[in-house]
Amino acid sequence: MMPSVRFADLEGASVLITGGGTGIGARLTEGFARQGAKVAFIDIAEAQSRTLCGEVADLTGSKPLFLNADLRDIDALRAAVKAAETAHGPISVLVNNAANDIRHAAETVSVDEWDDNLAINLRPHFFTVQAVVPGMKEIGQGAIVNFTSTSFMLNIGDMPAYTAAKAGIIGLTKGLAGRYGKDGIRVNAIAPGWVITERQRQLWAAPGKVEAHVARQAIPREMHPDDMVGPCLFLASDASAMLTAQTLIVDGGVL
Template identity: 70%
Template sequence: MMPSAKFPDLEGASVLITGGGSGIGAALVEGFVLQGAKVAFIDIADAASQAVCDHVEQETGARPLFLKADLRDIEALRVAVARAAEAHDRVTVLVNNAALDDRHAIENVTADFWDNNQSINLRPHFFTAQAVAPDMKEAGRGSIINFTSTSFMINHPNMPSYTTAKAGIIGLTKGLAGELGPHGIRVNAIAPGWVITERQRDLWVTDESLATHVSRQCIKEVMQPADMVGPCLFLASDASRMLTAQTLIVDGGFL
């Protein structure tokens, strides 16, 4: 369920979200549109992203802007950022959400696999922030929200490159916060626990594994993509204007 809270300063704001074509990203697109923001999102999946646009338009009456790009291609990423600013004015809220949590055994990881994994899960966070920073500096304000994960905090097995990237995002968040803070730009991270997206259900969720996980949460409910929207809206809005360089763990109290 989408949060009921309304953040008036987000109305009309230019918001850019990476990985908005599915899962948490799609929920974030809808959540910001419901706030009255002008939302653009970057994704590589054409059909799924168009479906998100159709759904959001049907639910809200406003259509987000889908920008197709491969985040591994930094020049394409920069072009997408420029297109978002051209369409909606300079971006003042950036949500770095895109990720790919493929499982991988240590013995099977090659240098090429590692580099490709990092180029999806960590590198775009920096270069998207780099691309929006000049406009945020000119505006004298901005909020960058980097999605990390609790996976590295709980010693999750079977994806060492992914967990490395997710830990790196927190370091990047703190470094960017220190650099950009004097310009009125805040940089924070959100660390979700196990959010049950369609991808999770298709690939990894079993009744037993989900029940075991939820039993360890303080709040005994399955987390859904929409549960990440409220925390993200808070960090994007001026309700959190003195909050930066922080990591907000949203895991139902698992940790």
Template identity: 75%
Template sequence: MLPSVRFADLEGASVLITGGGSGIGAALTEGFCRQGSKVAFIDIADAESRALCDRLEAGTRNRPLYINADLRNIDALRAAVQKAAAAHGPVTVLVNDAARDDRHTLEDMTPEAWDANQAINIRPHAFTAQAVVDGMKAAGKGSIVNFTSTSFMLNIGDMPAYTAAKAAVIGLTKGLAGRYGQFGIRVNAIAPGWVITERQRKLWVKGDQLEKHIERQAIPREMAADDMVGPCLFLASDAASMLTAQTLIVDGGIL
């Protein structure tokens, strides 16, 4: 269930979300639309993204702007940011959500596979931030929320390139926070635990793994994509006006 709280400063704000067409990203897109934000999102899942826009227009009368772009292509990414800013004004809230948590072993990993993983799981975070930061500086404010993961904190060993990238997200977050705080730009990260999206349930929920995982949580229920919306809205809003360089762990209490 999406949070009921309203953040007045998010109404009318120009928000850009990467990977906003499915999974956690779709929940975030809906959450900001329900705040009255002017939302643009970048994705390559065309059918899902268009269906999401139709559903949100019908349910909220606030249709998000879907921009089809491959985040691995930095020129396309920059063009997408320009399109969002042209439609809604300079982006003042950026949510870097796009990721792929494909399983792989160190023994089988190739240099090409390593580079492909980083090109999705860390590089777009940096270059999307680069593309919006001048607009935020001109506005005198901005909030960047980078999604990382608790997977590297839990020593999960079957996706080393992914966990390396997700650890790097925190380093990037702290570095950007230190650089751009003087311009009124805050940069924080959210580290979700095991959020059971449709993709997760289809690909990675095996046997009694999920049940055992939930038993380790202090709050013993399955986490949904909607559970990430409230923390993200808070970090994006001026309710968190002196909060920067932080990583907010949202995992039901395992860590």
């Protein structure tokens, strides 16, 4: 369920979301649109993203701007940021959400597979920030929310490149917060627990596995993509005006 709270400062804000066409990202796109923000999102999934744009327009009266790009291509990423700024003005809220949690065995990962994993799960976070910071400096403020994961905190062993990237996002968050705080730019992270997206249900939610995980949570129900919207809106809004360099764990109370 989408959060009921309204953050007045997000109305009219120029928001950019990476991986905003599917899964958690799709609900973030909808959530910011419901706040009255001007939302642009980057995604590689063209058909799903265009469908989402129509759905969000029907729900909110505001159609998000879909920018089709592969985040591994930094030139394409920079071009997408420029297109968002041209359409909506300097980005005031950046949500680095895109990720691929493909499973892989440590014993068989090749150099190319390792590099490709980090090129999806860590490198774009930095270069998207690099691209939006000049505009944020121009307007004197900005909020950056980087999505990491609790997976590396739980010693999950079947995706080492992914967990390395997700740990790196926290280091990146803290370093960039220290760098840009003087410019009025806040940088925080969200670490979701196991959010049961359609992808998770199809690939890894084996019978009994979700139930066993939910039993470990202090709040004993499945987490869904909508559950990430409220925390992200909070970190993007002036309700968290003096909060930076922090990681908010949203996992139902496992950690």
